[in-house]
Amino acid sequence: MKKKSYLLGEIATILGAKLTGNPERLIDGVASLDSAKEGQVSFLGGARYQLIKSSRHEKFLSTTQASAVLVSPLHAKACPVDKLIIEDPHSAYLTLAKLFEKQFKKVPGIHPTAVIGSGCEISATASIGPYCVIGENCRIGENTSINSHAVIKDNVSIGKDVLIASHVVLYHDVLIGDRVVIHAGAIIGKEGFGMVRSGTGWEKIPHLGTVILEDDVEIGCNTTIDRGALDNTLLKKGVKLDNQIQVGHGVVIGENTIIAGCTGIAGSTRIGKNCMIGGAVAINDNITICDNVIFTAMAGVSKSITQPGIYSSGTGIQPQKDWHRSIACLRKLAKKAKKMENKQYE
Amino acid sequence: MKKKSYLLGEIATILGAKLTGNPERLIDGVASLDSAKEGQVSFLGGARYQLIKSSRHEKFLSTTQASAVLVSPLHAKACPVDKLIIEDPHSAYLTLAKLFEKQFKKVPGIHPTAVIGSGCEISATASIGPYCVIGENCRIGENTSINSHAVIKDNVSIGKDVLIASHVVLYHDVLIGDRVVIHAGAIIGKEGFGMVRSGTGWEKIPHLGTVILEDDVEIGCNTTIDRGALDNTLLKKGVKLDNQIQVGHGVVIGENTIIAGCTGIAGSTRIGKNCMIGGAVAINDNITICDNVIFTAMAGVSKSITQPGIYSSGTGIQPQKDWHRSIACLRKLAKKAKKMENKQYE
Amino acid sequence: MKKKSYLLGEIATILGAKLTGNPERLIDGVASLDSAKEGQVSFLGGARYQLIKSSRHEKFLSTTQASAVLVSPLHAKACPVDKLIIEDPHSAYLTLAKLFEKQFKKVPGIHPTAVIGSGCEISATASIGPYCVIGENCRIGENTSINSHAVIKDNVSIGKDVLIASHVVLYHDVLIGDRVVIHAGAIIGKEGFGMVRSGTGWEKIPHLGTVILEDDVEIGCNTTIDRGALDNTLLKKGVKLDNQIQVGHGVVIGENTIIAGCTGIAGSTRIGKNCMIGGAVAINDNITICDNVIFTAMAGVSKSITQPGIYSSGTGIQPQKDWHRSIACLRKLAKKAKKMENKQYE
Numbered sequence A, B, C: 001m002k003k004k005s006y007l008l009g010e011i012a013t014i015l016g017a018k019l020t021g022n023p024e025r026l027i028d029g030v031a032s033l034d035s036a037k038e039g040q041v042s043f044l045g046g047a048r049y050q051l052i053k054s055s056r057h058e059k060f061l062s063t064t065q066a067s068a069v070l071v072s073p074l075h076a077k078a079c080p081v082d083k084l085i086i087e088d089p090h091s092a093y094l095t096l097a098k099l100f101e102k103q104f105k106k107v108p109g110i111h112p113t114a115v116i117g118s119g120c121e122i123s124a125t126a127s128i129g130p131y132c133v134i135g136e137n138c139r140i141g142e143n144t145s146i147n148s149h150a151v152i153k154d155n156v157s158i159g160k161d162v163l164i165a166s167h168v169v170l171y172h173d174v175l176i177g178d179r180v181v182i183h184a185g186a187i188i189g190k191e192g193f194g195m196v197r198s199g200t201g202w203e204k205i206p207h208l209g210t211v212i213l214e215d216d217v218e219i220g221c222n223t224t225i226d227r228g229a230l231d232n233t234l235l236k237k238g239v240k241l242d243n244q245i246q247v248g249h250g251v252v253i254g255e256n257t258i259i260a261g262c263t264g265i266a267g268s269t270r271i272g273k274n275c276m277i278g279g280a281v282a283i284n285d286n287i288t289i290c291d292n293v294i295f296t297a298m299a300g301v302s303k304s305i306t307q308p309g310i311y312s313s314g315t316g317i318q319p320q321k322d323w324h325r326s327i328a329c330l331r332k333l334a335k336k337a338k339k340m341e342n343k344q345y346e
Helices: A008-015 A054-063 A089-100 A320-344 B008-015 B054-063 B089-100 B320-344 C008-015 C054-063 C089-100 C320-344
Strands: A018-020 A040-043 A068-071 A082-085 A187-191 A195-198 A201-204 A211-213 A224-227 A233-235 A293-295 A309-312 B018-020 B040-043 B068-071 B082-085 B187-191 B195-198 B201-204 B211-213 B224-227 B233-235 B293-295 B309-312 C018-020 C040-043 C068-071 C082-085 C187-191 C195-198 C201-204 C211-213 C224-227 C233-235 C293-295 C309-312
Touching (some): A008 A018, A068 A089, A195 C089, A320 B309, A320 C320, B008 B068, B224 B233, B320 C320, C008 C018, C008 C068, C008 C082, C211 C224
Parallel strands (some): A211 A233
Antiparallel strands (some): A195 A201, C195 C201
């Protein structure tokens, strides 16, 4: 059971920070500089990929109502309240925040309303919530939680310390590693959107592959991942997907690649490891993205990328009148180019 | 209980319209000009932000099969059937449509299959549907409906006259005001997508904030709203979100801002009040959008906006050949610019 | 009951292929050239809209571990293992893959946990899964499967041989034809996002239409389709939608049009038949797209299209530095254009 409050002196010791202020002060939470109240600790970051950009928050330092602030030596003098001085306030904040994070009790066992198929192997330490429906021959590992209304079809295998949140659907034969987190509403393993023309209509290609999520993968809310047609859809160790991402059939994503919300990846594309893909990116089918690529938000990726680096597309936001002019100029240039092409044949 | 049909004369009185035609005619529905049949009233709009653009529908006036049409004095002469003449046919249509809108009976009480945690305060006039799962210490107000399969975790507070549709998930500690509508499949309050590098992988930042939806907020189907890392994610009074929108951790949206489907808003961004945000817009993290801003569909918003107005991005749609030329020209210009930059250092 | 393995000679006969190799070889699956193992058949495609692009896979032919490969006469000589020679290896693969596709047993009948309203007509050959909630006066046809947790509201009509997957929600009065497939998490028939200004806020327009899905329509996971305000939202025979697509109120989509994931279509737009719409496309409201139009991925369609053909938008992906230069040039052009406009009034 976690403590609900700490003395400021205790916190300084836990973080290894130098305290200038009252060590007996009672601290019961954390907050940002501009919203913090008495009893709360705030922080002013300094690292590059930080949670809260310091440029935006520095102005709140002088008027903060926090009882204490985590600051770098650089900002210590400007801090008007008790201070915890440390080289990397951002990392220290993460440690501090974990002290105040809520813990949810997990009750092992199978809720009486869960419907479980024959031939399942479910660890005695796993927890299956109300109204879960689990098919035949599934395997669920130690300390894994399956929350209410999750649907798990036949022959699914789930490792240990996994969280399957409410309303998740795992289709047949999906393989889930250890410490995987799948948030509410995500749907994994539907047959892919592979169609061929058939007379006047479309016929669905059989999808014989499955979806494999390796250890430490995280999948956001309402994200969808389709199974492969021939080979498997594969998310390697440590891949992190945000909400409302669509991953097409047969896609492979390399280790520790992280993808922000609303991005779509079309079928059979391969993405390298340690990539960072911004939100609302659209990635074409059947292309290859090498390791260590960064796509900025809303990039439209139509071709393979073979060199690590940062890539972008789009026109940037403009007042509508200026934008109309920009677009008109672009079209005039294209018309001129067309005329020149035509001249070559005269 | 609503009536299923009205006399045309009754309708004229209800709307305050001048009737030219048979007041005894029986009317049992409404429809658009080109699809209306006998017994139905149609309309030809005139207002600016109207439901049906009149330019498109005017051509159907002369051949309409409607029993009567709501028209402005401007179009009265051209109307070949009974007419209800009124200054603003569009507003009058809204009043008329409400007469024919279906009412669903709401049965107060808790369905015997609902699973309710300890310590909940549920109004006797609230309705909890089949297979709902509600955690501990939740509060549900008067006349609020929670539809089948909704999942509500611990310590959630919901006001009065709220509709929580089927398959909605509300994570712990979420706060919902009065008259809020949350449509099917929306997921509110998951921890945000805030990660920091940790050795070779990624570590999740603790998310200590929650999500607050103030009075009269509406949330579309399968929309996802994450909780804040430090401060709360906050949608102020009257905000309306369409389907499949993603709202990142710590985002604040001002009063009566309306956002169309498939838009994504990255973490910690603040949007002003009375903004109108088109569909499929992508808005960057940690930026600020002032009041009364309009973004057209598919705008990519990478930076803060400080002046009210209309903003756009993108190239507009072109036949593919012309588009290839436009893009080639854009790249040539960039190459020329690069050469000139390089020349400065020669 | 399907066979689990076939002799290579049997397969040659089924496909009508010319076999060069051992007809007694036992085959128990299919796989791509680079992942196939002993006992599996692979293929090297040749058709235009093929499942696996041959340019990418040809290099794997010489080292494949497959027991046999489906090849066109063109590639027969280069194939190092047993070969099934046929004019269109891609079509033959589809036939072959169906031999190995899993069949799921469907148990007719209503699961005891399903909640069914009064006045429903449910075929004796239909299957209703655990925890389904079905409203009043619904009609469900022969051999139709409704999977676990599906929610079907009052007066919904569903044809025969339909699949409604888990967690699907069908709102009141929705009409579903024969052989329709609706994948998990799709939500059909919510009132549309039609609002009018009302004092300081927004008022919802009554939505009196419904959603009609004609025969052979397919709807992907977490896709949302809103009901019409006045007329119906209508997807005609054979329309195929991928995952996470948003279809606004009153949209009409013509026969056999196919739409890839993450695309959004705003209200009252009409799309013709036999269109192919790429992923992440955004289509404006109240416009008309003619038959046989192709939109490439991420196209922003702001206006009606009256000529069949291929249409695109966007700038294409660039290294970020080059992209910055392109955008800067575009803005300079716009500024120059503005100056010239202003000069006209001097």
